[in-house]
Amino acid sequence: MSKHKKRSWAEPYKIKMVEPVKMTTREERQKAIEEAGFNTFLLRSEEVYIDLLTDSGTSAMSDRQWAGMMMGDEAYAGSRNFYHLEDAVRKYYGYKHIVPTHQGRAAEHIISQLMIKEGDFIPGNMYFTTTKLHQELAGGTFVDVIIDEAHDPESEHPFKADIDLNKLEELIKEKGADRIPYVSIATTVNMAGGQPISLSNLKEVRKLTEKYDIPIVHDMTRVAENAYFIKDREPGYADKSIPEIVKEICSLTDAATMSSKKDALVNIGGFLAVNDEELFDKARNMVVIYEGLHTYGGMAGRDMEALAIGISESVDYDHIRARVGQVIYLGEKLIQMGVPVVKPIGSHGVFLDAKKILPHLSQDQLPAQSLASAIYLDSGVRSMERGVVSAGRNPETGEHNYPKLELVRLTIPRRVYTQAHMDVVAESVEAVYENAKDIKGLKFVYEPEYLRFFQSRFEVL
Incomplete structure (x- = not known):
């Protein structure tokens, strides 16, 4: 008697229109990330292969x-x-x-x-x-x-x-x-x-x-x-x-x-x-x-x-099951690869644990910001920092706020990417993780007063 095996699933939509994306070389990405001050928010969209910066306003309409x-x-x-x-x-x-x-x-x-x-x-x-x-x-x-x-x-x-x-x-x-x-x-x-x-x-x-x-x-x-x-x-x-x-x-x-x-x-x-x-x-x-x-x-x-x-x-069940399911697919793939992520996998993105991936960097050396830059340099995948940079400064002391969580967010837009894109992302993160010891920290060279993660600029320590 044959055992039931887990069946593959597919996105609950057909693709009716496509937007070409640009494949870049490592040299082009190195130049782009330096010009962006190692802040993925300051990259131009045309310089990005798979854009996982945010799920805000980036989804595909029906x-x-x-x-x-x-x-x-x-x-x-x-x-x-x-x-x-x-x-x-x-x-x-x-x-x-x-x-x-x-x-x-x-x-x-x-x-x-x-x-x-x-x-x-x-x-x-x-x-x-x-x-x-x-x-x-x-x-x-x-x-x-x-x-x-x-x-x-x-x-x-x-x-x-x-x-x-x-x-x-x-x-x-x-x-x-x-x-x-x-x-x-x-x-x-x-x-x-x-x-x-x-x-x-x-x-x-x-x-x-x-x-x-x-x-x-x-x-x-x-x-x-x-x-x-x-x-x-x-x-x-x-x-x-x-x-x-x-x-x-x-x-x-x-x-x-x-x-x-x-x-x-x-x-x-x-x-x-x-x-x-x-x-x-x-x-x-x-x-x-x-x-x-x-x-x-x-x-x-x-x-x-x-x-x-x-x-x-x-609120359609088929839509929301596939939306969250795609995030979980990426998260489980990374877990199988041994990459440290926040568990359980959340609803809109997979959050990489930068403290565990880059244990040689203190929070003062901005490990999540450094990791996001390294992933972009590897593959053109754009992610974002959710750690000490996002936490800002204490308004009374002026010192950095140090959250316990120092994360890089791989945020999945809705109805935009396929499982093949998720596979490319996972392979890039795995490659960066395998060479994590070579990643250097960053320091601020420009910092706005409010919501600094959007516009700050950094340089390699």
């Missing part, structure tokens, strides 16, 4: 989305596409009101300015760069209350984005509920390696915040990916649909910021979603000052239409 683009109503006020978008947000996410923005960080700016006052503390399940900065610019201090397992790349905890309820309640008791404007919940947590939060934990967080009358603000950038992990890993949810799980996650929160450039499969756009009428009125007034009228908020009508369609496609 034929339905492109058709929707032709139906753009570019009226300054009351665009019909806004109302299609509003209907989609209410149907799939359940929030009452939306304020469109040009992208997610604009929504972060608005909610931070409206809810945070000087001296406030904002607890959350690990920081995200732009979110934390907007909270600080509004006068607040972010406090990480994620479970300890999130800071351990070897931990196989299935929900490393869970909040430590003891840490959260201790902070509330120490600072006072009146100094905590909201709890910040991300689905999934990027800086931990694309890790999900469980619904059981979120329900407990909700119960605790209701006790102290503190709202929850949801960074829902990758909520469908989080829902997939809940369906796959959390007891009691195997038979629930992705839309049902997404709706339940959102129902446990009071407001949300969305960078639609991730889950929702568009190249630009975002929104702030709220349930509270008074907060909605203030946000709608504020968006007119900083973004545009409250019925477009920095987005063209055609982009709002593509977003409304993208939301419905993002």
Whole structure:
């Protein structure tokens, strides 16, 4: 009797249009990375073979989305596409009101300015760069209350984005509920390696915040990916649909910021979603000052239409299973090769453990930045640093913040690359890992004041 073997899978789409990419020589890449100051963000797109810098705005839209683009109503006020978008947000996410923005960080700016006052503390399940900065610019201090397992790349905890309820309640008791404007919940947590939060934990967080009358603000950038992990890993949810799980996650929160450039499969756009009428009125007034009228908020009508369609496609099970599955495929391949990565594999990228790959470099020598540069030099694959450079400096001392996780992110755009591309990436990382001892550290030669990982320049030590 024959044994069942694991069957191959294929992407759940057909390729209808192609974009040629340039193959470069090592000499060309050496020149390019030096001119970019060893910062992969400063490379030109045409110098990149496989672009895994980010999944933000880099995904491929569907034929339905492109058709929707032709139906753009570019009226300054009351665009019909806004109302299609509003209907989609209410149907799939359940929030009452939306304020469109040009992208997610604009929504972060608005909610931070409206809810945070000087001296406030904002607890959350690990920081995200732009979110934390907007909270600080509004006068607040972010406090990480994620479970300890999130800071351990070897931990196989299935929900490393869970909040430590003891840490959260201790902070509330120490600072006072009146100094905590909201709890910040991300689905999934990027800086931990694309890790999900469980619904059981979120329900407990909700119960605790209701006790102290503190709202929850949801960074829902990758909520469908989080829902997939809940369906796959959390007891009691195997038979629930992705839309049902997404709706339940959102129902446990009071407001949300969305960078639609991730889950929702568009190249630009975002929104702030709220349930509270008074907060909605203030946000709608504020968006007119900083973004545009409250019925477009920095987005063209055609982009709002593509977003409304993208939301419905993002919760399709075949799509989200293949999207996360491609990431897991790359991650498992690297694990088989012996490459140290964050476990379990997250939803939107594979995170290389730069501390273990480059043990001869201290964090002062910027190992993740060095590793990202080395991978590009080897193959033209562009990745990005998620370590001491991204963590920035302590605003009081001026010293580097030293996160426990020093990572390089191989971020997979949605519906863009095939398994063959993943194989090329894995082979490149393996080659770099085998010669890791030859990689030298970097030092800053230029550093902007905010979000330094985007524009800093480095040179080899």
